[in-house]
Amino acid sequence: MFKKLVSSLPLNPSLLPEIGYYAKRLHQEESIRRIGFVMVALAMLVQMLAIVSPPKTTLAAHASNVVAGGTSKQKIQSAYSNNRDDFGRTDIQNIFGYYGITQSDINNGTIANIKSTDKNFITTGRELSTQRQSENVRVAIPGAITSFYERPLTVWDIKSAYNPYKAITGIATGNGLLKGRQFWVLIDNTWTSSADGCGNITFVQFDRKPKLEIKKEKLTAGELEPGDTADYKIYFRNTGSAVAENVTITDSLPTQFEFVSQSVVARTQPTFTQSNQTLTWTFANLAPATDYSYIVLKIKIKDISGPIEACNSATLNANNHASIKSDNSSTERCITIKEPVCPVSGKPIPPGGIDDCTKPCNDSFIDYDEDCPPPPPEPVAYIACTELKITEVKGWDTRVFQVVISAEPGAELNSVSYYSDGSKIATHKTTANAITDELSYSFSEGEHEVSAQISAKKGEVRESSTCKVVFDIEKPEELSPILTRRKSVIFTSTGANANGQTAHAGDELAFTLTAANDGTATAPNEVFRDDIADILEYADITDNGGAAYDSIALTLTWDPVDIEPGESVSKTFKVRVKNPIPSTPVAASDPLSYDNLIDNQFGTTVRVRLPKSVDKQIENVVGNLPRTGPGTVVVLSVAGFMVIGYFYYRTRLMAKELDIIKTEYISGGM
Template identity: 25%
Template sequence: MFKKIISRLPYSPSMIHSLGFYAKRLRKEEATRKIGLILTALALIVQSFTIFSPPESANAADSSDLIYGGISSGSQLLAHYDANTNNIHDLYNHLGISRSDLEAATGNLQTLNSNMGTYSWGLTPHFGASRGEGSYVVRTSQGGARTFYYRPHNLWGNFTYRAFVGYSAGTGWFAIMLNCGNLILKFAPPNHHCPTGQVGTYPNCSTPPKPVATCNALDIKKNGDAYQLTADASAANGATIQQYIYNIYRNNTLIKTITSNDKIVTYTEKTPGSYKVVLTVKSSLGDKTSDACVKTFTIPEPERCPQNPKLLKDDPQCQPCPGDSTIWINDSRCSASFVQTKTATNLTQNNANATTTVAKSGDRITYTLSVKNKGLKEEEFVFKDQVSDLLEYADIFDPGGGSLTDDKGASTGSGNAKTLVWNPVKIKPGETQQRSFTIQIKSNIPAMARGKSNPTSYDCRIDNTFGNTVSTKVDCPAPKVIEQTTSQLPKTGASENMLFAGIVSAVVVFFYARSRQLNKEVRIVRRDMSAGTL
């Protein structure tokens, strides 16, 4: 059209009106293509968000996460460490991982596999001790203690994950998973120990007192005509015990002095009477004695304790074990030994075994917790059952006298673990106690995708562990299956979309530039016509 008008213009000046009409159309076309160019640029900007801010899974966090919801950068990891989120600062300090170790690890992002023989740490148990899962108590900076759980990483399945990888003098190689913030080590945790300068059994550690030496007690045991005198003295923080001096009195008259470097000495006496033994401890802080280091005895002595000959018969500690009268009550053999078992019955499906049937919408399942005391001593037991996995597909229909509470050891927020707890009960030797509760499968079974940091979450199974693990399949709805099979569809991610948008942009820019060029040429022609040079 443009060439036709220009070629005829020298021979037909009236064509200048057609040229003006064409110029107006070109201006409108240029404005339209400019709008198209702007809209294409905006689409590219929106599309870029899918690259820099990828979508998160609807089930991307779990109550076992050390950092709920995971991390996406090294600065987030260090911020959670400084805030002591879920006591990770306390855990890392205890294991010997410093902040500088973590900061160095944030510069080493790697892709790892769960089948590397490593151990995964979390806040809640999932697999039980029979499968290699262990617990680890760490003293917190708030003055209490917190239990962490570690298990072989391959129990979660065979998968790859992104993690910050570092090295510390305390643990050697370590990794921090991005999707959950969990710690990965190549070995089971070391034995607990108190910090340098403290004494006690972890986590009950304490700073030792000032240098001190005391005479704590004197013990007298009779064996025939021989009396075994045992000293109980202590010295700490540099103080030392040098000698033990036993002054023996009969009827308030000193009859013998025994000086020894040993705590235990033997004194033989047959003469009837009332005796008093005064123990004096020679120490680097001087001579020490106390009322507890003064003992009396009379000849003849009363009978000995039948279960423990080291005690007198009327000693308050002389008591038989409830399960075996021949054993002392404080003997290591006289203790409780609890054995926990669990069964599940699908009431709706004719009381079938819940582990061999598929639970359907509305089904009611009764779980029975059994505890038997196979020991020799009565002891208190608290029934506890972690039911978070059950509540993904079911509701508590009848708690059976238990109370549903949040597990305070789990992370806060929407990821709280739920636990059914019953009142403490004393269980006698050989006795079995049971507790039962009933759940009902939800009328609308969730089609939630399998958990990202916890593959056992929303996996169309409800697992429950109390001694043994009871696992029941759930009849998940069709959308659950569709969501799982979409991984087989062709991948058309952000990169492909950006490529397509780039091609569209190039086309739009071309036509916009062409419109501008034609508009400029029309202005030149009209100017030349006005000047009479055309």
């Protein structure tokens, strides 16, 4: 158009008004392009300031952080050295030590940038994440003052395909889970502007198995005699890379041993049970460790005929490990029992036992192999066992027996011997005028015959066929508890179910924890414990329901209770929604915190929704905007600046040329 008007002007002077109109429009366009040019220049200036002075991350640390305030390598080093983070938790060395990460490993570590999808990363945290909840694995760390969980690092990839992180990385050299493996300690989550360091330990998933060891050693040296006591020590440990689950140690004592006592030195105390000669210690789990735990066992040598060598081994079992047996040499686990002799004469003990080392002779005793001269003739007085009966049942395997004695004048009782299925099980010395005697004894399952024989100090024993009893021992079926846990929440004002509903500022909510025993045995010492960290983000406790509140772990814990079969127990606490509802931004280490949702779990999970403020709506919108970053914006700004500048100066040049043409034409120069 511009070339057409200029070329036609000498031939058609009437086009001069159109030239003036066109020049006026170009001046207007020049003004508009000037404004655009200035705006783009200002935008570039703002972007350059953003690059020179980037925005600072929020300090909204979360209780799930392993090291609260761990925003740099120096912060992690300080927390490790002082064993304390910004929340005052004093278990930092316990946690890092469990994974085999030492202070020097942190000091020698380098800074690296990683993505959540680079490897099959596993990360850690102190709280259960409600996102992909089934992938959270609880870890029992000795000395940790809060719960502890492991989960995939990708659990936080909520708004994008991956998240970038800055971390301290190195090789763990301590005696822990990651010994000899690479670790990462997250110090900066660069995927959100509100990110902060969390100190969460991260590593690449690997095949983790327990490795159990057990050995048994005697602490008492030399040969022993019946009646002596001896001590054993059972050493055990897990040197693998995973927790051994449901660990049991079983020790079947030889028949020559009688159990006296036991004690355990371990990180957790087991449940101990005894069934006849079988001793069992049950642990919930056995964590990896380099040092041995041990059991000290005291036994007593029974009255036996000897000499004999009694050897003893212990067995270690776990749900996720094959059964192993202590394989020490016989010199370490076997005890030599000397042949017993009569206490006074030193002669071999007769077949009847130590009680038969002497025998009555007139008014005294003589050795069993000596002949007793005939006593002066006396009238014969008879003594007899008239009855043997069961008087009490203790448990399924123990019975209490009573012998009834009938004695004529002049006859005196010496002892009562008891036999089970033909074998002597006990001999009781009695007073001369005793008319009864009792014995308590434990039997194996099946039919048994128990009989009693008496010996007389004076008089003659009359044979009796009534001093025996036949009975059956039946082992009952084992009973076990089965617990079902569930959680519910209601509005206290209406009693309506609040799960899945929206609560408003000032509303009071009542959370109820219920545990029901659907099994056949009592569930002892059931502890009700509730993690309320997510609740306290938006509500305050108004009634703790008798629970103890832990301000560091953010939990409510009630006293242990026994739950009988068919019984259910409930615990309730109340909270009130804060007024106004907080608009705190989402924490970097836990994108599900401050999400206008109250999630709570006890067996089942309940969720209460909260209305979002304008600030939270803006935060959600900004979080979903494309991630361009300053570099992309600068490139686009420069390109836009050049395009707008080009058109601005082109329009300005054309307007100036038209003004010159118009002036020259009017003045007659053309």
